[in-house]
Amino acid sequence: MQVDMTIAKINGIDTAYHTQGNGLPLLLIHGTGVPASTWPARWIERLAQRRTVVTYDYRGTGSTPSTPEPFTTRDLAADVIGILDHLGFTTADVLGHSMGGRVAQWVALDRPELVRKLVLDSTGPGEFGGEFTVTRGVPLQVAVEIAEMGIIEHFKHEMREVGFSSADKQGYEEFTQAFEANATSAGDYIRLTYARQLHQTTELLENIKQPTLVLVGELETTNGGTGSHVDQARHLASAIPNAESKLLPGLAHFHFWEAPDETADLILDWLGDE
Secondary structure, three states: OOOOOOOEEEEOEEEEEEEEEEEEEEEEOOOOOOOOOHHHHHHHHHOOOOEEEHHHHHHOOOOOOOOOOOOOHHHHHHHHHHHHHHOOOOEEEEEEEOOOOOHHHHHHHHHHHHHEEEEEOOOOOOOOOOOOOOOOOOOOOHHOOOHOOOOHHHHHHHHHHHHOOOOOOOHHHHHHHHHOOOOOOOHHHHHHHHHHHHOOOOOHHOOOOOOEEEEEEOOOOOOOOOOOOOHHHHHHHOOOOOOEEEEOOOOOOOOHHHHHHHHHHHHHHOOOOO
């Protein structure tokens, strides 16, 4: 989804954002290393029929520069809070997908009064239950693939493996083309992966008091070191006091590309209009 972005100085960074639609604000936080232009236009348009949808490029993606010093998912959450404050919103719904869901957890924890409802989509809290071992820092295989393939081919390979169901070739092609047209640099992709791998909120989940919808695709069963996204979704739904979960039958990680109307309507109906 290519749109004209507005630039605002957020925490000292020229941050690109876009608003579309009418209604209560809904801010979207995307996954590791992808710009806002990779949200599917049809899905955004569907959401914007009932909501003021806020999308943005986080540090090191799209039109927002990175920072030379390392940053964390909590730092990225501070940027989200800064955007909402800049726009004058005193409350908003927040949806985070994949790594964006990790960022969204910190938004809800650090400024609870700002978040009306929370959607955690295909995400997790980091390590939990003592059953899994998180690779702290950039996983070796990711670093090797980026070095040998280049960032675009690595990204295509990863999305082919875990991002889409085997039947959805069109969604895969459109998504990877959107990334290639505005690709994140290898260095920034690695910085963001590093931040994702350091995320840890397991012991804080009970402090997320907002009504929370946990979404995950039925096909998200690949073990990424903290269990599959299905495992992580179950844990989030059990650990967050006011959470409920929804398993999306037959869909994979980028289910909003695979079923834009169905997933948008599910989210909108759950959020409600008041």
